[in-house]
Amino acid sequence: MKIIGRVIDIFIPDEYQNNGLLDIMDRTNIGFKIMTDDGIEEIVLKQDEINTKIMKDDIVVIIRQEISGKEFIDIEPFGGDYDE
Numbered sequence: 333m334k335i336i337g338r339v340i341d342i343f344i345p346d347e348y349q350n351n352g353l354l355d356i357m358d359r360t361n362i363g364f365k366i367m368t369d370d371g372i373e374e375i376v377l378k379q380d381e382i383n384t385k386i387m388k389d390d391i392v393v394i395i396r397q398e399i400s401g402k403e404f405i406d407i408e409p410f411g412g413d414y415d416e
Contacts, residue, residue, distance in 0.1 A: 333395075333396045333397075334393050334394065334395050334396075335368050335369075335370075335373075335393070335394040335396075336368070336391065336392070336393055336394075336410055337366040337367050337368035337369075337373065337391070337392060337394060338366065338367045338389060338390070338391055338392075339364055339365070339366055339386060339387070339388050339389060339390045339391075339392055340365050340366065340367050340372065340388070340389075341364070341365035341388065342362065342363065342364055342365075342386070342387070342388055343362075343363045343364075343365075344356055344359050344361070344362065344363065345359070345361050345362075345363045345376050346359075347359040347360065347361055360378055360379055361376050361377065361378055361379065362376070362377060362378075362379045362383055362384065363375065363376045363377075364376075364377075364383075364386070364392075364407060366392060366394060366407075368394070373394065375394065375405055375407060377405065377406070377407065382407075382408060382409075383406075383407055383408075385409075386407065386409060390409060390410075391409070391410040392407050392408060392409055392410055393407070393408050393409075393410050394406075394407055395407070395408065
């Protein structure tokens with residue numbers, strides 16, 4: 333399933349290792365708050381080359397897939413026309 337939305341916030345979520353909070357410089361996840369037609373979705377992903385280039389107010393596509401019974405979520409910049 334693909335959903336189009338606008339990024340309204342980007343954040344570095346808390347991340348723990350050995351029951352201790354990691355320093356913000358050592359964290360590897362990135363979080364997005366995305367406004368969709370169905371409301372605000374908050375998604376946390378492992379940082380990668382694509383999602384670290386997404387900025388606030390960008391239009392993105394949320395891609396949800398189920399593979400072998402496990403849900404996977406990706407966020408990519410939207411490359412088409414979008415009317416609000």
